[in-house]
Amino acid sequence: MTTLTxxxxxxxxxxxxxxxAALRLLERADPVPVLLALAAVLPTVALLVLAAVxxxxxxxxxxxxxxxxxxxxxxxxxxxxxxxxxxxxGFAAPAGARYGxxxxxVGTLLSSLLALAVALPVGVGAAVxxxxxxxxxxxxxxxxxxxxxAGIPSVIFGLWGVYTFGPLLSRTVDPWVAAAxxxxxxxxVGSGQGxxxxxxxxxxxVVPIIASITRELVRSVPALTKQGALALGxxxxxxxxxxxxxxxxxxxxxxGVLGLARALGETIAVLIISGxxxxxxxxxxxxxxxxxxxxIAAILDxxxxxxxxxxxxxxxxxxxxxxxxxxxxxxxxxxxxxRFAATGLPVGxxx
Amino acid sequence: xxxxRLRDWAFWGLCGLAMLGSAAPAVSVLVSVVHQAAPVxxxxxxxxRSNAGGIENAVLGTLWLxxxxxxxxxxxxxxxxxxxxxxxxxxxxxVLRFGSEVLAGMxxxxxxxxGYVTMVVGLHWGYSYLAGVIALSVLVLPYIVKTTxxxxxxxxxxxxEGAVGLGMAHRQVIWRILLPPAAPAVVxxxxxxxxxSTGELAPLLFTVGFTDSNPSLAPLHQQVPYLTSVTFTDxxxxxxxAHATAAAAGAASLAILVxxxxxxxxxxxxSRLATAQMTL
Numbered sequence: 001m002t003t004l005t006x007x008x009x010x011x012x013x014x015x016x017x018x019x020x021a022a023l024r025l026l027e028r029a030d031p032v033p034v035l036l037a038l039a040a041v042l043p044t045v046a047l048l049v050l051a052a053v054x055x056x057x058x059x060x061x062x063x064x065x066x067x068x069x070x071x072x073x074x075x076x077x078x079x080x081x082x083x084x085x086x087x088x089x090g091f092a093a094p095a096g097a098r099y100g101x102x103x104x105x106v107g108t109l110l111s112s113l114l115a116l117a118v119a120l121p122v123g124v125g126a127a128v129x130x131x132x133x134x135x136x137x138x139x140x141x142x143x144x145x146x147x148x149x150a151g152i153p154s155v156i157f158g159l160w161g162v163y164t165f166g167p168l169l170s171r172t173v174d175p176w177v178a179a180a181x182x183x184x185x186x187x188x189v190g191s192g193q194g195x196x197x198x199x200x201x202x203x204x205x206v207v208p209i210i211a212s213i214t215r216e217l218v219r220s221v222p223a224l225t226k227q228g229a230l231a232l233g234x235x236x237x238x239x240x241x242x243x244x245x246x247x248x249x250x251x252x253x254x255x256g257v258l259g260l261a262r263a264l265g266e267t268i269a270v271l272i273i274s275g276x277x278x279x280x281x282x283x284x285x286x287x288x289x290x291x292x293x294x295x296i297a298a299i300l301d302x303x304x305x306x307x308x309x310x311x312x313x314x315x316x317x318x319x320x321x322x323x324x325x326x327x328x329x330x331x332x333x334x335x336x337x338x339r340f341a342a343t344g345l346p347v348g349x350x351x
Numbered sequence: 352x353x354x355x356r357l358r359d360w361a362f363w364g365l366c367g368l369a370m371l372g373s374a375a376p377a378v379s380v381l382v383s384v385v386h387q388a389a390p391v392x393x394x395x396x397x398x399x400r401s402n403a404g405g406i407e408n409a410v411l412g413t414l415w416l417x418x419x420x421x422x423x424x425x426x427x428x429x430x431x432x433x434x435x436x437x438x439x440x441x442x443x444x445x446v447l448r449f450g451s452e453v454l455a456g457m458x459x460x461x462x463x464x465x466g467y468v469t470m471v472v473g474l475h476w477g478y479s480y481l482a483g484v485i486a487l488s489v490l491v492l493p494y495i496v497k498t499t500x501x502x503x504x505x506x507x508x509x510x511x512e513g514a515v516g517l518g519m520a521h522r523q524v525i526w527r528i529l530l531p532p533a534a535p536a537v538v539x540x541x542x543x544x545x546x547x548s549t550g551e552l553a554p555l556l557f558t559v560g561f562t563d564s565n566p567s568l569a570p571l572h573q574q575v576p577y578l579t580s581v582t583f584t585d586x587x588x589x590x591x592x593a594h595a596t597a598a599a600a601g602a603a604s605l606a607i608l609v610x611x612x613x614x615x616x617x618x619x620x621x622s623r624l625a626t627a628q629m630t631l
Contacts, residue, residue, distance in 0.1 A: 032522065033438055039430030040439060043496060044450025046489050050457065053465050125369030133363060142374065144616070149377040151543075151608050153550025155579045156384060156601045159586055163594070164383040165376075204376040211373060235355055237362030265458030267553040268579075272586065293460045293553075300464065300557060316468075319461045330456030 054323060057316035064091040064310060065099050069317060072100015074279045075295070077302060077311040085308060093310035101292065101318055103281055108291040108322070110282065111195060111270065112263035115202035120256050122203070123210030128240055130211070131218035143215075150208035158272030161201045166192025166273060169200070174286060187284035193275040195282045195289050201269055206259035213255035217248040250336060257333030265326045267293040292322040384605060387598035390591070396599055401581055402563040404592065406600050412566040412576040413549060413604065416559070419484035420548045424492050425541050431492075432499020432537070437525050448500075455493035459553040462486050467557035478560030481570040483577075486554040491544035498540025502533040502622070535622035542615040549607050552579040578604040 061069070066089075078086075078097025085092040093099075126146075130139055170192035178186045221244050229239040275288020276298055282289040290298070296315050303311035385392075391404065399405025431451070435444055466486035470476050506529050514528040530537075560574030561584070567573045578600045585597035 033434070036430045036434035036438060039427045040434035040447050040496075041431075042427055043431060043454050043492050044447050046492070047450050047454040047457075050454075050462070050465055050489070053469055054461065057465075057468055122369045122372045125366040126373040129363065129366035129370050133366070142370070144612070145374045145377050147612055147616075148381075148609065149373065151546050151550065151612055152377070152380055153552070153579055153582075153601070153604055153608070155552050155582045155586075156380060156550070156605065159387075159582060159597060159601055160376075160380045160383055162586070163387060164379065207373045235359040237359045238355070240362070261456055265456075265460070267458070267460040268583065272583075293458055296460050296464060297553060297556060300467070312468075316464065319458075319464050322458055323461050326458050327453060327456050331453065334452055 051323075054316060054320050058313060058320045060091045061099065061310060061313035061317040063089045064093060065314065065317065069099055069101055069314075070105075070321075071102060072098060073102050074098050074100050075104070075314075076279070077299070077306055080302075080305055080307075080311075091310065092308045094306060094308055097306075097310060099310075099314035099317070100279075101321060103279055104290055104292040104295050104318065105321065106281055107195075107274070107289040108264055108293070108325075111199045111202060111274075111289070111291060112260055114195070114199035115206055115263045116256060116260050118200065118203035119206040119210055119259055120252075123207045123255075123259070124214050124252055126207070127211040127214035128218055128244070131215045132240065132244070133236065146208045146211055149204070150212070154205065154266060154269040155272070157201050157205060157269040161197055161269065161273040162193065165201065166197040168192070169197055178286070184283075185285050187286055189286045190275075190288075193273055193288060194286045195274070196285045198270050198273040198289075201273055202263045202266060205266065205269065206263050209259045209262055210252075210255045213258070214248070214252055217251040217255075218244060221247045254333045254337035257329055257336060261326050261329040261333060264329060265293055265322065266291075267297050270294040271297050292318050296322075381605065384598050384601045388595055388602045391595040391599050392602070400563055400565070401561075401576060404596055406578065406581055406596070406603055408563065408565045408576040409578045409581045409600060410603055413578045413607065415480070415566045416483055416487065416555075416575060416577055417545050417548055419480065420487045420491065421541065421545060423484055424488035424495055424544060427488070428492050428495025428541070428544070429499050429537060431496045433503065433525065433530075435496065436500040436503035437521075437529065451493045451496045454489070455497075457490070459490055459551060462489055463554040463557045466554060471558060477572045478558065478574045479569075479571045480559065480566070480573065480575050483555050483559030483575060486558045487548045487551060490551060490554055491547050494544050494547065495540055498543070499533075499537045502536035502540065503529055505536070506532050532625045533622070535618040535625065539615040539618035539622065542611050542618065546608050546611040546615070549604050549611065550579060552583055555580065556583075578607075 065072075076096065076098050078094035080094055082095060084095035086095055086097070087093075130142055134142070170189050174189035174192070174196070178189050180186070225243050225247075226239060229243045230236075234242065270291050271294035274290055274294055276290050276294065277288035278290055278295070278299075280287075280289070296319055299311075300315060303315050306312060396405050397407055397410060400408045431447075435448055435451075439447060463486060466482055470482040470485065471478055476482050510528055510532075511524060514524045519527070555577060559577065561576050561580050562574040563576070566575045581600035582597045582604070585593040585600070588594075588597075
C-alpha cells in the first residue's frame with residue numbers, strides 16, 4: 001500500500017523514463033491482482049479447512065471406535081437419557097453406544113453401482129442418438145430437457161419417488177420381477193420405498209451428467225473419420241461401433257466415474273426414498289436401506305442431544321469415510337478425463 | 352445385407368428407448384409435481400406464510416439466500432476464474448485449479464455438517480443467513496471458477512495477441528479485451544450456480560434453520576425460511592393438504608429454476624454469437 005501512495009503523485013508529475021518507472025511501480029502495487037489471487041486461493045483454502053475440520057471432528061471417534069467402526073454392523077447412539085458412560089482409549093460415549101458403518105457403506109456402494117449400471121447405457125445411448133442422428137432443431141429442445149433434468153432439486157426427486165415413481169414401480173414392475181423368484185430379486189415389494197426405487201431415481205439423476213459429457217465427446221470425433229466410415233458402406237450403428245466408440249471410450253469411462261461420485265454423495269432424495277432402515281443390509285432389491293449421506297442427515301438432530309458428543313464425532317467419521325470415497329472417485333474421473341477425453345468436463349452438480 | 356440393416360435399426364431403436372428413458376422422467380417429474388400441487392395452487396399461496404399453508408416467506412427467503420450467493424460466490428468465483436485463466440502460471444495455477452476441482456466433489460451433506468459444527472455452534476452464529484450463504488457458496492464456488500476460466504480461454508487468442516501487440520498493459524487486456532466478450536458466458540455460469548443453489552437442501556438443513564415469519568435482514572442469529580425445506584418437511588407431514596403444499600413449494604422452486612436455466616441459455620447463446628463474430 002505504501003508503494004501505491006508514493007507511486008501515484010510521481011505518475012502525475014514526471015515524464016519520460018521516470019514516469020514509465022512510476023507506472024510500472026503502480027502496476028506492480030495494483031491491488032486488483034492481489035485481490036484476484038486471494039479469490040483464487042479461497043477454494044483451495046476452503047478445501048483444506050473442510051478437510052481439517054472433518055479430521056479434528058472425527059478424531060475422538062476414530063480413537064474410540066478403532067477398526068470396529070469399519071467392521072461394525074450396528075450404529076446406535078446408546079442410552080442418551082442416562083448418565084452411564086463407557087470409556088475407551090480416554091474418550092467417553094453413552095452406555096450401550098456402538099458405532100458401525102458397514103450397513104451404510106454397503107447401502108451407499110450398492111445403490112450407487114446399481115444406479116450407474118442403469119444410467120451408463122441409457123445416458124450413452126441417448127447422447128449418441130442426440131449427437132449423431134437427430135436433426136439440429138430437435139437437438140436443442142432435448143438438450144434443454146437434459147439440462148432441466150440435471151437441475152431438478154433432489155428434494156423434488158424425493159417427492160416424485162415417494163408419491164409417483166415408487167408406487168408406480170410397486171404396482172407394475174416390482175410384482176413381475178418378484179414373481180420370477182430369483183434370489184435377492186424376490187420378496188415383499190412394499191410400497192415402493194427401497195433399494196430399487198432409490199437406485200433408479202439416482203440413475204435418473206446421473207443420466208444427464210453422463211449424457212451431456214458423452215454428447216460433447218461424440219461431437220469431438222473428427223467428422224472426416226465418420227464420413228470415411230460411411231463412404232466404406234458401414235451402417236450408422238457400425239460406424240458408431242468402429243469409429244465413434246473407440247475414440248471416446250475412455251471419456252465415457254470418466255463420465256461414468258463422475259456420475260458415480262454424484263450418486264455416492266446424494267443425500268436428500270435417498271433419505272426420502274430409501275425407507276431409511278438403520279442397521280440392516282438390504283435383504284432383497286425391494287428392501288429399505290440407508291446410505292452414509294442419508295444417515296448423517298437423518299440422525300444428526302438426535303446426535304446433537306448426546307452430552308458426550310461421541311455420536312456427533314462418529315457421524316463426522318461417517319462423513320469422513322464418505323468424503324474419502326467421493327473425493328477418490330471424483331479425482332479418478334477427472335484424471336481419466338484429463339488423460340483421455342478431448343473436452344473439458346463440467347464441474348458441479350452436473351448441470 | 353438385410354441382417355446388417357436390421358441390426359442398425361435395432362441399435363437406433365435401443366438408443367431411442369434410452370432417449371425416452373432419459374427424457375420421460377423429466378416430463379413425469381414436472382407433471383406429477385404440478386398435479387400434486389393443483390389443489391392448493393392459486394395466487395394467494397404467494398401471500399400467505401408457511402404457518403397459514405402458504406409459501407410467501409419461503410419464496411422471499413430463497414431469493415434472499417440467492418442474492419447472498421450471487422454476491423459472495425459470484426465475486427470470489429469470477430475473481431478466481433480470471434486469476435486462473437490470465438494471471439496464474441505453472442505449478443501455482445495447477446495446484447489452485449486442482450484444489451477447486453476437488454472441492455467440487457465435496458458431498459453437500461458434509462458441507463452442511465461442517466457448517467453446523469464451525470459456524471452455527473463454533474462461532475455461535477446460530478442458525479443464520481450468513482452460515483447458509485457461506486455453505487451454499489462453498490458448494491457452487493468451483494462451478495463459477497471453472498466456467499469463468501473456460502469463458503476467458505475461449506476468447507480467440509488473436510485478439511489477445513493483437514492487444515498485446517498494440518502495447519496494452521496486461522490488466523487493460525483483461526478488462527477491455529477479454530472480459531467484455533466473455534461476460535455473457537461468465538454470467539451464465541453464475542446463473543447456473545444460482546440454479547444449483549435454488550435446489551439444494553442438504554447444506555442448508557443444519558445451517559439456516561427455518562421460520563414461519565418472513566426473512567429478516569439480520570445476517571446472524573435469525574433463521575431463514577426457504578422453499579426446499581417446505582417441500583422436505585411438509586412431505587412427511589400427515590394429510591393431503593400438507594403434501595399438496597410440499598408439491599407447491601417444489602413447483603415454485605422449479606419455476607425459479609426454469610427461469611434461471613432459460614436466462615443462462617439466452618446468455619450463453621449471446622456469448623457464442625459474440626465469440627463467433629470476434630475473428631480478426
